[in-house]
Amino acid sequence: MDTISEPLARLVAFEAIKNVKARYCRFLDTKDWPAFAALFTADAMMDVHEDTGREPVFGVDAIVAQVRFAVDHAATSHQVHSPEIDLAGGDTAHVKWAMQDRVVWQPGQSPIEGVQSITGYGQYHEVYRRVDGEWKIASLRLSRFHLDMHGE
Numbered sequence: 001m002d003t004i005s006e007p008l009a010r011l012v013a014f015e016a017i018k019n020v021k022a023r024y025c026r027f028l029d030t031k032d033w034p035a036f037a038a039l040f041t042a043d044a045m046m047d048v049h050e051d052t053g054r055e056p057v058f059g060v061d062a063i064v065a066q067v068r069f070a071v072d073h074a075a076t077s078h079q080v081h082s083p084e085i086d087l088a089g090g091d092t093a094h095v096k097w098a099m100q101d102r103v104v105w106q107p108g109q110s111p112i113e114g115v116q117s118i119t120g121y122g123q124y125h126e127v128y129r130r131v132d133g134e135w136k137i138a139s140l141r142l143s144r145f146h147l148d149m150h151g152e
Helices: 002-030 033-037 060-071
Strands: 040-047 074-089 092-105 115-131 134-151
Touching (some): 002 074, 002 115, 060 074, 092 134
Antiparallel strands (some): 074 092, 115 134
């Protein structure tokens, strides 16, 4: 029985982590900020310096504020796929996701001067922690391979 329970536990963890990231995309795109915030550990870190030029931010409130600043006035579509999940321990996982995002700002609302929309391609590099039985994002770093910027 032990040889079956270990692989089954890994599969359950993999599926739970995938569901967290699916909700991340949905809550971000629908701008459900309370639900989005609940996906992170209290001490989470987000590093999107490639997009913003800013230093990483720490804590759920800072993460939500940074994301809202970027997309509150935009229609967005975030897609992730091809997860590489490494369970580093019972309650920690390291995950890489292939990603693509599309962001179209309302006229005059883009934080990037002269840009109306972007389409980006890259990866999320994340650490997940299981807190009280629930997987949450403990750190997130976005790396871009390519970014198409479309003018106003």
